[in-house]
Amino acid sequence: MTITDDRIDYGALEEGRHVNYWTLDRTLQREVARIYTEDELEWARPRLESFGDLVGHTVADNADVIDDHGPELEPYDKHGEIQNRVRYPPEQLENERLVYESGIVADAFEAPPGRDEPMPLAYNLAMQYLLCYADVGFDCPVAMTAGAALVLEKFDDGSLESYYDGLTSRTYDDLIEGAMFLTEKQGGSDVGATETRAEWDDDAECYRLTGEKWFCSNVDAQGTLVLARIEGAPDGTSGLSLFLVPHELEGELNDQLYRRLKDKLGTIAVPTGEVEFRGAKAFLVGEPENGFRQMAEMLNLERLSNAAASCGLIGRALLESKVRAGNREAFGKPIDQHPLMRQDLVDMAVDHEAATAFTMEAARLFSIRERAERAARGDLEIPDDRLEELETEGEHAYRLMRLLIPIAKARTGRMAVGTASYAMEIQGGNGYVNDFVTNRLLRDAQVLPIWEGTENVLSLDVLRALDREAAHEPFLEVVEARLEAVSHPLIADSAEAIEREFQDLGTALATLATKDGEYAQLQAKELTHYVFDVFTAALLLGEAQRALEGQRDGCDGGEPDARLALVARRFVDRQFGTRAARGLTSGDRFALEHFDAVVGYEPVDPATLDRPETQ
Structure with a gap:
C-alpha cells in the first residue's frame, strides 16, 4: 500500500490487519505529539511505532482465536476440591507476554531504559488505545493492572511493596495482574450498599473477608482490590475500606470460590466471574474507612482507559470501513467514490478526531496531576523552586480532569457503539458474520458505555465535579x-x-x-x-x-x-x-x-x- 505524507491509499489494503496501527493513525500521532514533552516524544515515537506493528500483526491475529476459544473456569478439581483454575488459550498467554513486556504498564511507573523518569500515564493510555485496535477485552486486565499499581503507589505504606513490584514488572514471569471487585447484586452502581464484611484475624495478622461480588473481571488476578466494611464502620461509602485480596498466598489458594464465568456478549479475553469470599485473607490498603476515595483514584484511570479503548475501537472500525469502501466496487466504481459513502466516512472520521482529541487532553491533565503528586512525595527529583509551581499546576489539572474524565468516558463509549454498528453495515452481510472483525467490534463496543459507570452515573458525577471541585x-x-x-x-x-x-x-x-x-x-x-x-x-x-x-x-x-x-x-x-x-x-x-x-x-x-x- 501507499503511505506518504500526502495521502493514505486504503484501497490498497485487503483488511485492517497485518498493518501498523500507529503508522495508519495520524490522529493519534498528532495528539501524542501535542501532549508529550519533546524528550518524552523522542523516546516514545519508535516504541509506539513498534507496538503498533506488534498489535497489527500478532496480537490482532491472536485476538480472533481468543474470541472463539476464550478462558474457561474449572472451579473444582476431580476430587471436588476448590481449585479456582482459569484455563487460558496459548494465544492469550502469548499476547500477555508480548504486550506487558512492551512496557505498557511498567514504563508509566518505573523509569524505563533510556530515561531518568517514568513516562507519563498518557503513554500507558496511548498504548491501550493501540491495543484496542485488536482486543478491548484484553485491555481490561491491562487497565486494571495499571490502576491497582496507581493505588498502591499512592496509598500503600510499604507493606504491599512486593505486589506493587509485580504489577509494574517488565518481565512477564514476575508480573502479576490487577483487578477491582466493586459490584454486588444488591448494589450495582450504588457502591455504598456494599455488604462484604472484613474482620481482623489476630492469628493470621490480616483481615478476612466474607461476602460476594457479582461482576469480577480478571477474576483470578493476584493483585485484586476489593471494597469491604470493617465491623462497626458506618453505612454508605464513608464506611468502606480498601483491601488487596490475592488469588493465592505462598502457593495456597485464598479462601474464596470462583463460582462461574459470565456468558458475555463480547470481551471474551477477560474472564468475568462471580466471587464468593469465605474468610479470604485480605490486606488493608491505606487508611481504614477511606477506601472509596482511594478506589476513586483507580476509577479515574479506569474511566480514561475506557475512553482510550473506545477511541482505539473507533479507529479500527473506521480503518475497516475505509479499506472496505476503497476496494469494494458497486455500480462500476469503488463505493468510496459514491457521495453517500463519502459523507458517512467523513463524519466517522470527524467523530474519531473529536473523541481522540478530547480523551488525550484529559490524559494530559491526568498526567500533570500524577507527576505533581509524585514530585510532592519525593519520587521525582525536582528542583525546590519548581515544586510549588508543580503543585499549582497539579491542582488546576485535577479540578479540570474531574470534569472531563467522566465526560470522556460517557461520550466516547456511546460513539464507539454507533461507529462499530455502522462499520458492520459498510461490510454488508459479511460484517454480521463472526468470521469478520466488525462482528466482534460491535459486541465489544457494547460494554464500553457500561464499564466504570453508565452514562447516567457519569452525568451525575459531572454535577459532583462542578459542585465539589468548582x-x-x-x-x-x-x-x-x-x-x-x-x-x-x-x-x-x-x-x-x-x-x-x-x-x-x-x-x-x-x-x-x-x-x-x-x-x-x-x-x-x-x-x-x-x-x-x-x-x-x-x-x-x-x-x-x-x-x-x-x-x-x-x-x-x-x-x-x-x-x-x-x-x-x-x-x-x-x-x-x-x-x-x-x-x-x-x-x-x-x-x-x-x-x-x-x-x-x-x-x-x-x-x-x-x-x-x-x-
Missing part, C-alpha cells in the same frame, strides 16, 4: 483562552459560533447552580454532552489554528495545513449548525470536496480554501 472555573478559563487564540479567517466563523455557544453554556451552568437538585439531575446528561461539544470544538479550533500557522507539534515546523480547519469546521457545523429544510437547500458539498483530506489525511493548502459562508 470545576467550571478552570473549564471556563481554558475554553476562553483557546477561543481567544483563534484568529485565522478560515476558522473565524466557526470560532464565533462556538463563542456564542460558550456564552450560552456559561448561562446554563449558572442557571443549574440555582435550581433544585432534581432539576439539575434531570439536565445532567444534556449538560455532559454540551460540555463535550464546546470543549472539543475549542480544542480542534486551537489545533487548526496552529496547523494553519505552519506549527506541527513534535516537529521543527512545516507548511501551513488546512486539513484540521476542515475537521473543526465540520465538527462545529454538525454539532451546532442550524439549517433550513434540514440542509437540503444549503448546497453543502463538503464530503465530496474534502474527502481525501478528512478521510485520507491529505494535507490542504489554506490558499485553496474559501472562508465558509455562514449558514
Whole structure:
C-alpha cells in the first residue's frame, strides 16, 4: 500500500490487519505529539511505532482465536476440591507476554531504559488505545493492572511493596495482574450498599473477608482490590475500606470460590466471574474507612482507559470501513467514490478526531496531576523552586480532569457503539458474520458505555465535579483562552459560533447552580454532552489554528495545513449548525470536496480554501 505524507491509499489494503496501527493513525500521532514533552516524544515515537506493528500483526491475529476459544473456569478439581483454575488459550498467554513486556504498564511507573523518569500515564493510555485496535477485552486486565499499581503507589505504606513490584514488572514471569471487585447484586452502581464484611484475624495478622461480588473481571488476578466494611464502620461509602485480596498466598489458594464465568456478549479475553469470599485473607490498603476515595483514584484511570479503548475501537472500525469502501466496487466504481459513502466516512472520521482529541487532553491533565503528586512525595527529583509551581499546576489539572474524565468516558463509549454498528453495515452481510472483525467490534463496543459507570452515573458525577471541585472555573478559563487564540479567517466563523455557544453554556451552568437538585439531575446528561461539544470544538479550533500557522507539534515546523480547519469546521457545523429544510437547500458539498483530506489525511493548502459562508 501507499503511505506518504500526502495521502493514505486504503484501497490498497485487503483488511485492517497485518498493518501498523500507529503508522495508519495520524490522529493519534498528532495528539501524542501535542501532549508529550519533546524528550518524552523522542523516546516514545519508535516504541509506539513498534507496538503498533506488534498489535497489527500478532496480537490482532491472536485476538480472533481468543474470541472463539476464550478462558474457561474449572472451579473444582476431580476430587471436588476448590481449585479456582482459569484455563487460558496459548494465544492469550502469548499476547500477555508480548504486550506487558512492551512496557505498557511498567514504563508509566518505573523509569524505563533510556530515561531518568517514568513516562507519563498518557503513554500507558496511548498504548491501550493501540491495543484496542485488536482486543478491548484484553485491555481490561491491562487497565486494571495499571490502576491497582496507581493505588498502591499512592496509598500503600510499604507493606504491599512486593505486589506493587509485580504489577509494574517488565518481565512477564514476575508480573502479576490487577483487578477491582466493586459490584454486588444488591448494589450495582450504588457502591455504598456494599455488604462484604472484613474482620481482623489476630492469628493470621490480616483481615478476612466474607461476602460476594457479582461482576469480577480478571477474576483470578493476584493483585485484586476489593471494597469491604470493617465491623462497626458506618453505612454508605464513608464506611468502606480498601483491601488487596490475592488469588493465592505462598502457593495456597485464598479462601474464596470462583463460582462461574459470565456468558458475555463480547470481551471474551477477560474472564468475568462471580466471587464468593469465605474468610479470604485480605490486606488493608491505606487508611481504614477511606477506601472509596482511594478506589476513586483507580476509577479515574479506569474511566480514561475506557475512553482510550473506545477511541482505539473507533479507529479500527473506521480503518475497516475505509479499506472496505476503497476496494469494494458497486455500480462500476469503488463505493468510496459514491457521495453517500463519502459523507458517512467523513463524519466517522470527524467523530474519531473529536473523541481522540478530547480523551488525550484529559490524559494530559491526568498526567500533570500524577507527576505533581509524585514530585510532592519525593519520587521525582525536582528542583525546590519548581515544586510549588508543580503543585499549582497539579491542582488546576485535577479540578479540570474531574470534569472531563467522566465526560470522556460517557461520550466516547456511546460513539464507539454507533461507529462499530455502522462499520458492520459498510461490510454488508459479511460484517454480521463472526468470521469478520466488525462482528466482534460491535459486541465489544457494547460494554464500553457500561464499564466504570453508565452514562447516567457519569452525568451525575459531572454535577459532583462542578459542585465539589468548582470545576467550571478552570473549564471556563481554558475554553476562553483557546477561543481567544483563534484568529485565522478560515476558522473565524466557526470560532464565533462556538463563542456564542460558550456564552450560552456559561448561562446554563449558572442557571443549574440555582435550581433544585432534581432539576439539575434531570439536565445532567444534556449538560455532559454540551460540555463535550464546546470543549472539543475549542480544542480542534486551537489545533487548526496552529496547523494553519505552519506549527506541527513534535516537529521543527512545516507548511501551513488546512486539513484540521476542515475537521473543526465540520465538527462545529454538525454539532451546532442550524439549517433550513434540514440542509437540503444549503448546497453543502463538503464530503465530496474534502474527502481525501478528512478521510485520507491529505494535507490542504489554506490558499485553496474559501472562508465558509455562514449558514
